[in-house]
Each structure stands twice: as structure tokens, then as C-alpha cells.
Amino acid sequence: MSERAQHHQVLVLGAGIAGVAATHFLKENGVTDVVILEASHRIGGRINTVEFGKTSTGDKALVELGANWIHGRAHNPVYHRALESGLLEPLVLLDRMDGYYYTEEGRCLSKELGEKLWRQFNAFEKETGIYFDQNIETSSTMAEYFTERLNDFIAQFSADDRSDLQLMANTMLNYLSFHIGDNLKFISLQYDGSYEDIPGGEVKIPKGFLEVVKTFTTDFDTDTVKFGTTVTNIDWDQSKQGLHPVKVSCSLVGGEEKTYTCDHLIVTCSLGVLKKAVKDVTLFRPQLPVDKQKSISRLGFGKVNKIFLYYEKPFWKPGCASVKLAWSSKYSDVDEKKEWYKRIFSFDEVMDNPSVLVAWISTSAAHHMEQLPEAEVSKTCTAILRQFLNNPDVPEPTSISRSTWCCNPLTLGSYSYINMDSTPADFNTIADPLFSKDGKPIVQFAGEATHPRWNSTTHGALDSARREADRLTKFFTNQKV
Structure with a gap:
């Protein structure tokens, strides 16, 4: 194995809300050796709050290039996270x-x-x-x-x-x-x-949606997120045999190549990126299971x-x-x-x-x-x-x-939907982990397109992050027994 390869217990692909939340939940549960590989130079993914315009007092104002509001309040994990963090004062409901x-x-x-x-x-x-x-x-x-x-x-x-x-x-x-x-x-x-629609109306976030994402990064070390790191290949062939860790090849800004290995990989990239990977026969080696490829190809991406x-x-x-x-x-x-x-x-x-x-x-x-x-x-x-x-x-x-x-x-693209060729079962198929022969989850999938009830939403992405973090935590706990 290359001397340049860095090994981590868990690697996460993508620093959107699913990626940073999964990392936070793992750290919260005692799994500390977690690193995020992020191709861009920012966190948030399809949540992107930027400065544009000015307030009534002349200060710089904000706009949401991506996710704009919270869909429902009753049992919405994003709403409760934002509320607990003091990000919803004053409360502003959307009138469509x-x-x-x-x-x-x-x-x-x-x-x-x-x-x-x-x-x-x-x-x-x-x-x-x-x-x-x-x-x-x-x-x-x-x-x-x-x-x-x-x-x-x-x-x-x-x-x-x-x-x-x-x-x-x-x-x-x-x-x-x-x-x-x-x-x-x-x-x-x-x-x-x-x-599933969540009751309680659509809630705007006065301080910006990105602030919700930031609440999950307070326990991150300075090098938890590797920015400017584009994953070019995920080699899980030997991992499924239980012989070697997952090997992740990356391209850095400036053309440098870098290799990471991990025991567990959580993939949180968009459905659009997964569709391209299936179409171009790229990213995964070997290719994803046929049923997962078909579900990725079938679902609509907005x-x-x-x-x-x-x-x-x-x-x-x-x-x-x-x-x-x-x-x-x-x-x-x-x-x-x-x-x-x-x-x-x-x-x-x-x-x-x-x-x-x-x-x-x-x-x-x-x-x-x-x-x-x-x-x-x-x-x-x-x-x-x-x-x-x-x-x-x-x-x-x-x-x-x-x-x-x-x-x-x-x-x-923007977010997933069920088109005329797909069914809700396709979300579950995409969410199914890839296991080694001895039952270890070696490649897991999170993000809004892996949630059958809350696809297309930030709360679906967040809930999927907790699901995969809990899956790994349970696995580690069982290993110690």
C-alpha cells in the first residue's frame, strides 16, 4: 500500500448537512477518528447562504442560493436543532x-x-x-x-x-x-x-440556513474536513472480502493525488453525482450492486x-x-x-x-x-x-x-423526486449499505435521496445522517461485546 495513504476509522464523502451531521453524531458517540473529504472549499453542500444585498440599516444582507426554509415544525429534526441553537428568533413563517x-x-x-x-x-x-x-x-x-x-x-x-x-x-x-x-x-x-408532510408551516431562518449546519461542527478539529479534495475512486473490492480497508483515491487542488484508507466510508454526495458515477462507470470499484445502480438511475433528480x-x-x-x-x-x-x-x-x-x-x-x-x-x-x-x-x-x-x-x-441538480419509472423502494435500495462477508458495513449511504419519507429535504438528509451514525455505533458496540 502507498506510503502516502492516510488511514482513518471512518471517512465521510461530502460536507453537506448529512456529512457534517453524521460526523458529529459519531464523535458524540465516542467515534473520534472521522474525517470528511470535501471537493469544494466550504461546508453546506446544497445549503449555501451567501452575502448579497443590504439590510434596511445598510449592513450586508444574506440570500439562500440553496435550501431556503425548514419544512414543518412538529417532529422536524432541523427545526428543533435550529430552535435549540437560538437561530429562529424572531419566528418567521412562509406565506407561499x-x-x-x-x-x-x-x-x-x-x-x-x-x-x-x-x-x-x-x-x-x-x-x-x-x-x-x-x-x-x-x-x-x-x-x-x-x-x-x-x-x-x-x-x-x-x-x-x-x-x-x-x-x-x-x-x-x-x-x-x-x-x-x-x-x-x-x-x-x-x-x-x-x-410525509410535517405540520407546523414553513419556517425561515433569519440568521441563515448555513448557521444550522455550523452547529454540527463545533466539536470538529481543524483538520476534520479536508477541503479541495475530490474523490475519484472508491475501491471496496478487497474490503468486501474482509481482507483490506476501503481505499479512496482523491485529486487535490493543483493536481496532486492523494490516497486515504478507512474501515468504514459514508457516502453523502448528491443523487446527481451518483447518477453520473453509474452512467460513466466511475467512482466505485467494483461497480455498485445492480439493484442499487438501477434505483439510482430510475429516481428523478430535480x-x-x-x-x-x-x-x-x-x-x-x-x-x-x-x-x-x-x-x-x-x-x-x-x-x-x-x-x-x-x-x-x-x-x-x-x-x-x-x-x-x-x-x-x-x-x-x-x-x-x-x-x-x-x-x-x-x-x-x-x-x-x-x-x-x-x-x-x-x-x-x-x-x-x-x-x-x-x-x-x-x-x-437540486433534489430527488419519484418519477414515472421509480417507486419509494428505490430510496431504501440506495440507502442499503455495502457489507463485507463478515457483516461489517464498509460503504454506507446518507443524504436526502436515501430517505423514503423525507426525500428532497434537509431534515431527510439530517435524519439519514443519524441513521448511518447509529448503524456504525451499534456495530462498534456489538464488536466490543
């Missing part, structure tokens, strides 16, 4: 459809009518769970289901109201695409109910982004900048490349950042947006705001910032 709907003709639609439709839309969302809960077979997509249900509801109104309601329905379908992560025509109605617009002189009144875009094009008819901007469903003011608007965009349109020049994105957003607000004086933003999760080689 706050603001007004505007048309392409610059007409502001009835807020009362929009609220009626939104209440019914929420009821339809809750009803989708019946197919999974009662094992009712359906081959419908979420696009088909919502289009049909919304049309039936809208048909009850007058002709004038029906026209406006249909426009607002397009806004809500674009919102749902962002929430789930992709075009609704790809998403299975059959298994929508497998995701495309979601945000565009932040900073204005030195905001053109709106503070607290009054939520513009819902009621596009006239039918949801199913949008060309997501040529008309990428029609997948933006809203421009909203950012919490504690009164000079910044955020535009929410999803589907392949979000991927296409990443590849456009920044100036084009800025001009397009300005043209949309001028058109929908019927205000030619809306200025161009002073600067913009945008997320690029689809093109980022460390993520290759």
Missing part, C-alpha cells in the same frame, strides 16, 4: 402565495379570487396522498391530475372569472414544479403520498434555481414586492428552452433584504438559465417585471446573483 397575481397585459387580478383558488389547490395537494395511502393504482402524472382537478373547479365560475382563474392556475402549477423539483409531467401521482436581483434604489414599497406571474401559456405548452422565463412563477422580496428580489425557476428551464450570459438573464427579468407590472420605468438591477445547481459538477 403572499402578494398579487399579474397578467402579461399588466393587469392585477383579484386577490380574493386567487385566495379561493389557492385554498382549493392546497386541498387537491392533500388529496393526492390517497393513491399511495390506499394503494389505488394510477398511471397519471401530477400534471394530468392537477390540470383536470383545477379545470373542474374553475368551470364552476362565471366566464370572466374562469379566464382569470386559469391564468392563476398556471402560476400554481409553476409553483408546484419548483416545490417538487421538475416538470409535473415527469412526476408520479401514484407515489406522491409516500412523502432542476431548481433562484435568480437574485439587487437594486441600489428599489422601485417598490418595502414589504410590497411579491409579484405572481399569471402566464397566459398553458403549463404543458411552454418551450422550456426558448421560453425558459415562463417557468418563473414569482418575484418576491427577500427576508431582511429589502433591496433584493428573488425569482423562482424550475424544470429544464432552470438548467438552461444557468448557461445564459448574466446580462441576458438580468434584461429578461427586467422585461418581465416591466410587462407584468405595466411599468416601463422598472430599472435594471444593479447586480444579480443566481444559483447553478444543474451545471455544478458537485451536485448536478
